[in-house]
Amino acid sequence: MNKIKCECGHVNPEGTVLCEACGKPIEGNQHIDGNDGKKLLNMRYDGTARRSQTYNKSIIDKTWSFFSSVKVGVWLIVLALIASAVGSIFPQEMYIPADAVSRDPEIFYEERYGIFGLIFYQLGFHNLYSSWWYMILIALIGVSLVICSLDRFVPLYKALRKQKAKRHDTFLSRQRLFSETEVVSDEEIQKLEKKLKKRGYKVRNEEGHILAEKGRFSRWGPYVNHIGLIIILLAALLRSTPFFYTSEYVWIREGAQEVVPGTKGEYYIENKDFIIENYDENDERFGEAIKQEGGMVPNNYQTNVAVYQAKEAVPGAEPELEKIVEDNIQMNQPIEFGSYTVYQSGYQLNEFTNMTFKIHETDDQNEEALDSFTIDLTSPESEYNLDNGFRVEVGQYYPDYYLDDNGEPASETNFPRNPAFVLLVYPPDSEKPEISFLGIGKNIDATGENQYKVGITDFEMHDVSGLSVRKDYSLPFFVVGAAIFMIGVIQGMYWQHRRIWIRPKKEGIMLAAHTNKNWFGVKKDIENTISGTNIKMVDDQQELEE
Amino acid sequence: MDLFSFSSTMLYTAFVVYLIATIFFGATIRDKRGKAKKGTAGKIGITLTIIGFLAQIAYFITRWMASGHAPVSNLFEFMTFFGMTIVFAFIIIYFIYKLSVLGLFALPVALLIIAYASMFPTDIAPLIPSLQSHWLYIHVTTVSLGQGILSISFVAGLIYLIRQIDQSVKSKRTTWLEVILYSLILFVGFIITTTVFNMMNYSASFEYPSGNNVLTSEYTMPAIAGPTDGTLITEDAMQPWFETPGWMHGVDAGKKFNTLIWSFITGSILYVLLRLILRKRIGAAIQPLLKSTKPDLLDEIAYRAVAIGFPVFTLGGLIFAAIWAEEAWGRFWGWDPKEVWALITWFFYAAFLHLRLSRGWHGEKSAWLAAGGFAIIMFNLIAVNLILAGLHSYA
Ligand code: HEM
Numbered sequence: 019m020n021k022i023k024c025e026c027g028h029v030n031p032e033g034t035v036l037c038e039a040c041g042k043p044i045e046g047n048q049h050i051d052g053n054d055g056k057k058l059l060n061m062r063y064d065g066t067a068r069r070s071q072t073y074n075k076s077i078i079d080k081t082w083s084f085f086s087s088v089k090v091g092v093w094l095i096v097l098a099l100i101a102s103a104v105g106s107i108f109p110q111e112m113y114i115p116a117d118a119v120s121r122d123p124e125i126f127y128e129e130r131y132g133i134f135g136l137i138f139y140q141l142g143f144h145n146l147y148s149s150w151w152y153m154i155l156i157a158l159i160g161v162s163l164v165i166c167s168l169d170r171f172v173p174l175y176k177a178l179r180k181q182k183a184k185r186h187d188t189f190l191s192r193q194r195l196f197s198e199t200e201v202v203s204d205e206e207i208q209k210l211e212k213k214l215k216k217r218g219y220k221v222r223n224e225e226g227h228i229l230a231e232k233g234r235f236s237r238w239g240p241y242v243n244h245i246g247l248i249i250i251l252l253a254a255l256l257r258s259t260p261f262f263y264t265s266e267y268v269w270i271r272e273g274a275q276e277v278v279p280g281t282k283g284e285y286y287i288e289n290k291d292f293i294i295e296n297y298d299e300n301d302e303r304f305g306e307a308i309k310q311e312g313g314m315v316p317n318n319y320q321t322n323v324a325v326y327q328a329k330e331a332v333p334g335a336e337p338e339l340e341k342i343v344e345d346n347i348q349m350n351q352p353i354e355f356g357s358y359t360v361y362q363s364g365y366q367l368n369e370f371t372n373m374t375f376k377i378h379e380t381d382d383q384n385e386e387a388l389d390s391f392t393i394d395l396t397s398p399e400s401e402y403n404l405d406n407g408f409r410v411e412v413g414q415y416y417p418d419y420y421l422d423d424n425g426e427p428a429s430e431t432n433f434p435r436n437p438a439f440v441l442l443v444y445p446p447d448s449e450k451p452e453i454s455f456l457g458i459g460k461n462i463d464a465t466g467e468n469q470y471k472v473g474i475t476d477f478e479m480h481d482v483s484g485l486s487v488r489k490d491y492s493l494p495f496f497v498v499g500a501a502i503f504m505i506g507v508i509q510g511m512y513w514q515h516r517r518i519w520i521r522p523k524k525e526g527i528m529l530a531a532h533t534n535k536n537w538f539g540v541k542k543d544i545e546n547t548i549s550g551t552n553i554k555m556v557d558d559q560q561e562l563e564e
Numbered sequence: 565m566d567l568f569s570f571s572s573t574m575l576y577t578a579f580v581v582y583l584i585a586t587i588f589f590g591a592t593i594r595d596k597r598g599k600a601k602k603g604t605a606g607k608i609g610i611t612l613t614i615i616g617f618l619a620q621i622a623y624f625i626t627r628w629m630a631s632g633h634a635p636v637s638n639l640f641e642f643m644t645f646f647g648m649t650i651v652f653a654f655i656i657i658y659f660i661y662k663l664s665v666l667g668l669f670a671l672p673v674a675l676l677i678i679a680y681a682s683m684f685p686t687d688i689a690p691l692i693p694s695l696q697s698h699w700l701y702i703h704v705t706t707v708s709l710g711q712g713i714l715s716i717s718f719v720a721g722l723i724y725l726i727r728q729i730d731q732s733v734k735s736k737r738t739t740w741l742e743v744i745l746y747s748l749i750l751f752v753g754f755i756i757t758t759t760v761f762n763m764m765n766y767s768a769s770f771e772y773p774s775g776n777n778v779l780t781s782e783y784t785m786p787a788i789a790g791p792t793d794g795t796l797i798t799e800d801a802m803q804p805w806f807e808t809p810g811w812m813h814g815v816d817a818g819k820k821f822n823t824l825i826w827s828f829i830t831g832s833i834l835y836v837l838l839r840l841i842l843r844k845r846i847g848a849a850i851q852p853l854l855k856s857t858k859p860d861l862l863d864e865i866a867y868r869a870v871a872i873g874f875p876v877f878t879l880g881g882l883i884f885a886a887i888w889a890e891e892a893w894g895r896f897w898g899w900d901p902k903e904v905w906a907l908i909t910w911f912f913y914a915a916f917l918h919l920r921l922s923r924g925w926h927g928e929k930s931a932w933l934a935a936g937g938f939a940i941i942m943f944n945l946i947a948v949n950l951i952l953a954g955l956h957s958y959a
Contacts, residue, residue: 052923060923062921062922088918088921088922089922091918092915092918092919095911095914095915095918096911096915098911099908099911099912099915102904102907102908102911103904103905103908105899105904106901106904106905106948109901110899112898112899113900147899147904265894265895297690301690303568303630303631303632303688303690304631304687304688304689304690306687306688307685307687307688307689307690308689308690310685310687315689315690315692316692316693317690317692317693318693319693348693349693349694349696349892350693350694350696350697350891350892351891352891352894359894361892361893361894363893363894486893486894488894488895493890493896496886496896500882500883500886503878504875504878504879504883507874507875507878508875511871511872511874511875512872512875535867535868535871536864536868536871537864538660538661538861538864538868558860560860
């Protein structure tokens with residue numbers, strides 16, 4: 019490597035722009051930070067030698083240079099920004115509204131948004147945030163972050179450790195804040211030093227050359243926050259593995275008990291009751307707003323549950339269950355057991371549990387029951403043999419009856435929300451069935467010649483609760499990443515690295531200052547510390563330049 | 565007087581006091597007769613601002629007491645709070661930089677936002693279950709504070725642009741600056757239109773199909789654009805000139821679109837009138853007043869506000885939001901439009917900060933970026949709520 023020896027005696031690595039020790043611009047390297055022909059020095063990384071700016075031969079060098087460029091980083095961020103915005107134009111697939119004519123994305127987007135919707139769908143934007151190219155974009159930001167940070171952190175750290183209080187003439191005069199005072203007494207300088215210390219500056223005096231420095235640690239802020247971001251990106255990677263993260267959903271009706279999905283049969287959950295409460299319409303405070311909402315504003319969704327843990331599952335046998343939790347799940351108040359968290363996520367009111375029918379003679383004014391039977395809608399049988407000799411076959415069962423586009427009866431869902439049946443009634447000792455169609459508010463005799471009529475006499479209903487079940491071991495990583503990120507940004511944003519240099523010159527001094535941000539603040543520091551002395555206030559040379 | 569009306573009175577008071585404070589900040593530049601006077605006007609201005617701010621805090625607390633939950637749960641409450649955080653951020657920045665002219669622009673922006681907010685239903689509304697969480701307050705107040713601080717960056721940037729852009733010839737830059745000012749005037753248009761039709765008690769009902777249902781929409785302004793496939797059911801009301809295009813969806817899409825059209829019409833008339841009166845671009849008319857402000861300081865403030873606001877925004881808009889979402893839905897990040905736009909805002913300001921690292925992005929370019937950032941914030945507050953529906957149930 020071609021080390022560069024400065025006239026101050028310090029040996030700098032190849033590619034250095036400003037001597038690490040004295041800050042003298044190193045000839046031939048000024049183009050690197052764009053100092054050529056400029057009055058002010060680019061102080062961004064203290065003119066240190068960065069790998070990306072120094073080596074540019076091999077593929078590795080080129081890749082490194084590419085990703086360490088802030089310009090590239092900004093481009094990546096801007097691309098991610100635009101992509102994210104595009105994805106929000108129409109709803110993502112998972113947010114296709116429930117009232118859509120069809121929730122099939124192939125139909126939905128075109129049906130609702132026309133040609134643009136079709137394009138949106140065909141380009142895969144309906145799942146944009148999990149598309150491979152979006153992920154690659156985010157991953158590239160990650161790569162860029164790492165390379166960029168390494169490229170700058172290491173040399174900057176070294177340079178700030180090696181910096182001397184004694185700085186070269188040109189280094190001072192080419193700072194943005196600079197002044198030269200012809201005659202300054204020692205007392206004045208001592209006074210200045212004292213005041214600087216009082217303002218929290220660390221002051222180093224090397225043979226009359228003074229470096230007052232404050233808040234150097236804030237320079238590490240960006241690197242700390244970038245580490246936080248990397249941890250978050252890694253956490254996102256972990257989260258995509260089933261070991262770290264599982265997400266399941268279970269519909270469970272009142273009174274029922276189900277295996278908690280995703281727990282391999284270890285846990286069972288029982289829905290004891292689902293409760294939905296609305297705000298009181300007559301509430302003084304909210305009355306007006308509730309009226310505007312049409313009278314019903316929910317106040318609480320709640321499932322009262324019991325959770326059981328299976329003791330050593332014996333294959334084939336019913337597991338022995340031990341109750342471990344009995345609690346209420348509400349919105350914003352999930353319950354936890356083992357490594358799982360269960361959230362209140364949905365509900366379905368008033369599904370039919372069972373329906374009871376009676377059979378009577380069609381002509382009977384009193385509709386006196388000849389026989390009766392009950393269909394359990396959670397597990398309907400195909401045939402019912404009744405006490406008084408009737409036999410009923412369930413010809414068709416539509417749990418959620420509606421007429422489809424062709425006018426044919428069909429079931430919209432598999433849930434017994436609007437049950438309807440085609441029943442084949444075999445009178446005692448008859449092999450010829452009579453066909454009836456029954457549903458809520460419907461009782462149709464297919465032929466009009468039935469001797470017997472079936473009627474609904476009773477039914478029971480239940481609510482169904484939708485619960486999400488999550489296991490997420492990646493959370494702590496996100497928490498740590500986010501915490502580090504916050505520490506980093508605060509460190510970098512709420513403190514600044516300020517340096518003030520004083521270089522004796524004949525009778526007087528040169529005074530220069532640099533800060534990585536908040537020039538106003540450092541000017542105030544200087545103004546305050548030189549008050550009561552003859553030392554001249556610094557000029558803002560950038561201001562003058564414009 | 566009950567708490568609720570006391571609270572409303574306090575908000576009204578704050579509004580009026582901010583207005584007066586603006587006039588005093590205006591006096592700081594108008595007054596050419598010497599420094600002493602100028603200082604006094606500024607001091608009165610900031611004192612009034614603080615008084616107004618206290619009044620608004622009183623509004624906030626009493627409304628909280630009246631409703632039982634922090635008043636940040638619907639569009640009116642949320643936007644009002646946002647106006648308040650802009651004022652708060654201004655007060656902080658004022659005490660750092662002592663720049664009076666900032667007040668002359670920051671307060672009107674806050675006033676516009678509060679007035680805008682007041683056009684939406686102001687009744688105290690109950691909280692639906694997903695919003696019943698302390699994280700809601702923590703999240704919303706912090707985001708809002710972050711956005712308030714970031715808005716000051718826009719204010720400083722705007723002053724910078726008005727001060728610096730060469731107005732002697734028409735250029736792309738003068739045009740874009742006019743676009744910014746015109747957009748602000750559109751808000752005034754919205755406020756005027758809404759107020760006028762409110763006073764006239766205008767109302768017209770439409771029925772329109774949505775999926776398998778028929779919904780009604782109450783228009784409070786004459787319908788220029790009716791709902792898609794809608795029919796007017798109020799007698800004697802104006803027939804719509806045309807229908808809202810079918811691709812605009814969501815509850816009351818037609819009504820919102822109609823309101824937008826009215827705001828554009830009124831705002832544009834206002835803008836044209838102003839141009840006729842001033843006989844030059846609005847930017848050019850304001851420019852001479854800003855001669856004595858230092859562009860460097862404005863640039864510094866525009867940047868500093870981002871530096872201060874960015875961490876606050878990250879904390880509220882991303883981290884607290886994630887914690888709340890985890891608690892409510894079991895997923896800390898769900899890509900719903902509101903979340904996506906918070907991320908976009910965050911990306912944008914991250915890009916801004918990185919661009920500031922290089923030479924050549926200070927000054928004017930920075931100021932344009934600050935305006936862009938504010939546009940994104942406003943988009944997230946208004947358009948995302950009203951157009952791209954999300955889980956967040958404001959609106
Ligand atoms: C969304 C992703 C990113 C975020 C949120 C972020 C955040 C930040 C923040 C807040 C700063 C401090 C800025 C200042 O002090 O004014 C910073 C500095 C920096 N960032 Fe990033 N960054 C991101 C991505 C990147 C990428 C992809 C690169 C690579 C090109 C990069 C390179 C840098 C550099 C070189 C600095 C300056 C370091 C210094 O001042 O010593 N950042 N970043």
